[in-house]
Structure formats: structure tokens, C-alpha cells
Amino acid sequence: MRKVWWWRWRRNPLRRRSDRLEAWLVLATWTLALLGGLLAGAGAAVGMEDDLAARRAALHAVSAVLVGKADRTAPVTADGSEETVRARVRWTSLDGSTHTGVTRVAPGTGAGTSVTVWTDRQGDLVRAPLTVAEVRLQSVLTGVLVAAGTGAVVFGGGHWARLRLDRRRLRDWEAEWARVAPSGGRT
Numbered sequence: 001m002r003k004v005w006w007w008r009w010r011r012n013p014l015r016r017r018s019d020r021l022e023a024w025l026v027l028a029t030w031t032l033a034l035l036g037g038l039l040a041g042a043g044a045a046v047g048m049e050d051d052l053a054a055r056r057a058a059l060h061a062v063s064a065v066l067v068g069k070a071d072r073t074a075p076v077t078a079d080g081s082e083e084t085v086r087a088r089v090r091w092t093s094l095d096g097s098t099h100t101g102v103t104r105v106a107p108g109t110g111a112g113t114s115v116t117v118w119t120d121r122q123g124d125l126v127r128a129p130l131t132v133a134e135v136r137l138q139s140v141l142t143g144v145l146v147a148a149g150t151g152a153v154v155f156g157g158g159h160w161a162r163l164r165l166d167r168r169r170l171r172d173w174e175a176e177w178a179r180v181a182p183s184g185g186r187t
Helices: 017-057 132-180
Strands: 060-066 085-092 098-105 114-119
Touching: 017 132, 085 114, 098 114
Parallel strands: none
Antiparallel strands: 060 085, 060 114, 085 098
């Protein structure tokens, strides 16, 4: 048996009203899933990029000085590369007040060495902001996930509507069959 394309859209005396409704439902579901997913994903990506840019703008790079010598050995990671170690630093914030805190530096860094730390508007130490590449990657991943989620929700709604339509068709078919053959088809 060969497949007949676009059968719901062709003129046919056997085509029911529910077939036309299902054709429009499928078309609307695909259109909303694709366009809605793309628009939602693009909006989420732009929103994430703007949010991360605003966070980056709220941070300030400040020069700090190591108060003591950093440990020489750092914990070794599973891949064998060395990490940074924690060391106490002192810095002057934008308002002129002096602060001390703990940040990560390279192992074996000597006391008095100048390092760059990141502070927020209150002068507290924070992690370094994401790089431009990391911001772009996070924005793209967010956009893709939101687009996929939006498409999945729309497809789920379309599938649910088609199931309801199939149930209605079966009830109508059962009622018509009961009217045509009241004995259940037995002679």
C-alpha cells in the first residue's frame, strides 16, 4: 500500500470534519513548535547574555597583594593537573578602604606578590566573571534548552489535542455503528 501525502487536505466524500480539524491542528502544532521554540530560545539566549553582561559590569578588577606565602603544593586533580591554592590577600577597594580576604593563587606564590582579584560594589571578593566565550556558550546552551522545552510543550499539547479528537471520533463512530447495526453486526 503506498502512502498518500496530504490526504487530509484533498477533497474526498469520506473526509470528515474531524479530519480537516486534525489537519489544521497538525499544521498549527508544527508552526507553533518551530517558530515559538525559535523565538523563545532566541529571547532566552539574549536575556541570559544581557544578565551575564550586567553581572560582569558590576564587578571590578582590583590589584591585591599576598599577605603571606602561598602553599607550594596544590591538590592534584583526577587528570593530573595542578589547581590553585588559597592564600590571604590585602586590597584597597574603590572607596579607599583596605580589606583582607582569601582568594585562589598559583602554588608557591611569594608574599608581597601582586595578584588581580575581583570585587563587587561593596568591595567584597567574588569569583572572576565569565569570559566572553563562556558567556556565549552559556547563552547558546540556554537558548537551545528553552527552544527544545518550548517545542516539547507545544508538541505535547498538540498530541493531547489529537488524542482528544481521536476519542471523539471513536465515540461518534460507535454511535453511528449502533444506529446502523443495532444488533452489533450480527445477523
